[in-house]
Amino acid sequence: MVVDEETHRFKSYFLCFAACAYGYEGTRRHENWKWFLHNLKKALLTERPTVFISDRAKGLKEAVSEIFPMDHHGYCLRHIKANFKTEAKAGY
Numbered sequence: 001m002v003v004d005e006e007t008h009r010f011k012s013y014f015l016c017f018a019a020c021a022y023g024y025e026g027t028r029r030h031e032n033w034k035w036f037l038h039n040l041k042k043a044l045l046t047e048r049p050t051v052f053i054s055d056r057a058k059g060l061k062e063a064v065s066e067i068f069p070m071d072h073h074g075y076c077l078r079h080i081k082a083n084f085k086t087e088a089k090a091g092y
Contacts (some may be wrong), residue, residue, distance in 0.1 A: 001013045002083075008067065028071075029057070029059030029061075030063055032061045033057075033059045033062075033063035033064075034059075034063045035091065036063075037063050037064060037067040041068065049070065049071050050068055050070070050071045050072075051071065051072045052064050052072070052073040052074070053073075053074050053075065053077075054074075054076065054077065054081075055076055055079030055080055055082075055083055056080060
């Protein structure tokens with residue numbers, strides 16, 4: 001939740017249920033991400049550019065460029081490194 005420090009008025013709030021977030025781990029990851037991002041785009045109520053930072057989750061890279069074609073999508077090196085270590089231990 002974000003509150004204006006001067007006026008103490010509500011500015012914004014983000015809520016994500018764990019079951020919804022983990023639901024994107026299914027077999028249709030690209031379609032799930034497209035659905036999520038489409039709804040996010042409607043909820044933003046603005047045409048301002050958006051910057052996405054992710055760990056390159058399966059399907060997300062393609063979905064961001066499809067739903068937000070003019071916006072920037074960068075990658076979080078810390079998460080990519082952690083994912084690489086996890087996958088290396090699992091023997092992928």
